[in-house]
Amino acid sequence: MYTIGQLSKKTGVTVRTLDYYDEIGLLKPAAATEGGHRLYGDQEVMRLEQILALKYLGFSLEKIQLILRESPPSWEAALTEQLLMVEEEKKRLDDLHRSLQGILYSIQIEKQVNWPLIFGVMHMFQQGEREAIKVLDRYMSREQQDKMLSVNMDQHKMDQWVALIYEIRENLHESPDSPIAQQLAARWMEGVYEMFGQDDEFLSSAWNAITEESDGVMFYPMTRDVVDFITEAIKVKEKKAGEANA
Amino acid sequence: MYTIGQLSKKTGVTVRTLDYYDEIGLLKPAAATEGGHRLYGDQEVMRLEQILALKYLGFSLEKIQLILRESPPSWEAALTEQLLMVEEEKKRLDDLHRSLQGILYSIQIEKQVNWPLIFGVMHMFQQGEREAIKVLDRYMSREQQDKMLSVNMDQHKMDQWVALIYEIRENLHESPDSPIAQQLAARWMEGVYEMFGQDDEFLSSAWNAITEESDGVMFYPMTRDVVDFITEAIKVKEKKAGEANA
DNA sequence: GGTTGAACGGCACGTTACGTGCTGTTTTAT
DNA sequence: ATAAAACAGCACGTAACGTGCCGTTCAACC
Structure with a gap:
């Protein structure tokens, strides 16, 4: 004793x-x-x-x-319950992490704090129930959504994207057929193919979603102006490619 | 106003x-x-x-x-600091998650709560500084460690492993050349190859670590008895294969 | 110019989860 | 006998974020 x-x-x-x-x-x-x-x-x-x-x-x-x-104590039930709680908490932290990461990227792109973006992100997560996924429902199948959300860019690739979009924003005044716009469009397309491959059906759904939703916060930093610019530049590029083939 | x-x-x-x-x-x-x-x-x-x-x-x-x-407020610094904090917290939760998951698997294997295992897991994480990795240093290179720790079995594969080890423990009394021992050894090897491929150098380092450390908690549920049993069974299997080739 | 709703100052208390501090007295070990 | 350990009991601490309540004063509307 x-x-x-x-x-x-x-x-x-x-x-x-x-x-x-x-x-x-x-x-x-x-x-x-x-x-x-x-x-x-x-x-x-x-x-x-x-x-x-x-x-x-x-x-x-x-x-x-x-x-x-x-x-006897119901260990298995208690531990399972605890495991679920931890998973919940992990999910919450993942959301937080994504928000912080996204805001940091936005600062790199815009060189200032974009408060409307932050409020948008806040609302998206606050009204729970993953508003994000509901929006995607309108544009693509469940598998396509998984493909879209599971893109796990590493730090380096992400930095490349951020740099590219920053450059695009700096050059929004250029004409779509200017060399610089064409070069930016080429880099954009290369990045997209690297991320998602040549799955044309998926790319078309995604592009639909992005062009429709780019006023919101969903696809930040692919904002309206950036998306319009790159759309025009790609149109020109494809027309040229068609002419070259003819 | x-x-x-x-x-x-x-x-x-x-x-x-x-x-x-x-x-x-x-x-x-x-x-x-x-x-x-x-x-x-x-x-x-x-x-x-x-x-x-x-x-x-x-x-x-x-x-x-x-x-x-x-x-002006140093947004970037503050957000980065917060991001690091969130990452720390995520790491802590990951450890907790792994611990809970591991204990749950141990209950499935042993059909009871293995308290010494839990105390072992506790100590491993409590004395901070990732004791786990330090132990691995003695057996393998940094890249091999990464390979070992990054094995991300899905639920189904993990369940298969748990079931296999449970079966092994039920059959520890069988002789190494019995059909059942041979079948268990075959399933073990198949699982190992599925996880790590045919990288013989890696497998030998890993096997060294496992046989040396299987008294501790590091490689649970590959405990001493299980490891010894499977080692013997594999020896017999390889000898037979050698004879068949001769 | 009175009624009613809003806002005031101020101070204490609540919540959650886990203890800690302090005092004065009694018990135990040697 | 003396000193270390344990006792009971009650309050207080921490940390982060508020909440409750009261009696008084102000502002707006008819």
Whole structure:
């Protein structure tokens, strides 16, 4: 049997905290001396170690109490529930991460903070239920959506895109058949093919979505002006290619 | 100019909260009536919207105050810092996720909660600094480690592995040349090749690490007994294959 | 120019989750 | 006997974000 001080030393939990666990009924001593000093047995040591483990796994003290009260405890259910909670939280952080990343890119492109964009992003995620995906429903199949959303550009490729779009915005005044517009269009097309391959059906759905939605925040940084510019430049490019073939 | 009530209606923030923001100096009114009623201008509306946006992005009110106090605010630095924080938190959640997932698999394999395993997992992550990777250093190159850790089995494949190991544990008493042991060894090898391909050098490093470390928690559920059993069975299998070729 | 709704100042309290501090007394070990 | 350890009990701390309530004053509308 251990006194509270010995248990404290053995486990690294302060006496005061053990006091507290006793108080809230999480870890009760097995016995007491005549004088009222608390005594903890091996079972209690085990229970304390379990408590610490569950705490590490992210359970609240209250939840731990609930779980340990059952006999036998439904470990599998509790752990599964916790796993789902962690997954939820991960999803939330992923959204946050994407938002921050997107805003940082927008600063690189526009060299200033685009507040309307931020408000747009906020609303998109705040009114829950993934507004984003609902919008895509109008333009493409579920598989195509997956393809679109699963594009995982690495840092380098993303930087390239950001640089390209920045350059396009700097050159919006150029005519669509100017060399610079043609060069930008070529780089654009190359990037698109690199990301999605030659899947023409998919590209056409995506292009539809982008041209229709580019007033919103959905396809930032492919804003209306950028999309229009590149559309015109590509038209010219394809016409030229047709003439060359003829 | 808006009274505090109008601002509240416009933005959805309660009067009481605007009181509070005034109190902590986060959002001060632009002016006041003779009677002392607070008046907010367009600039304040903008500032409030920025505050809400930053709050959504995970900044604390205190941090927001610090950022907005600068002129001009260093948005890029603040957002980058926040991004790093989110990434840290994501990493923490990933560890937690892996721990929970691992424990759940161990329950499926052993049909009971393996507390020593949980304590082991706890210690591995608690003493920070990724103990896990340090151990691997002794057995393989950095690239091989990446290969090992980046194996992303899907749910189905993972379930197959778990089922296989469960079966192995049920059959530890079988002789290595029994049909069942041979069949288990075959499934094991097939799974390994599916995951890592025919990279013999890598497989040998990995096998070294696994046989040496299988007393610990590092390669759970490849525990000592399972690894020994499968090693023997594979030896027999290869000997037979050699004889057949001769 | 009175009624009513809005806003005021000020101070305390609430929430969640987890403890910590402090005091004065009793018990235990040596 | 003395000192270290444990006791009971009650308040307080932290961190981040507010909320509740009260009695008083102001502003708008008919």
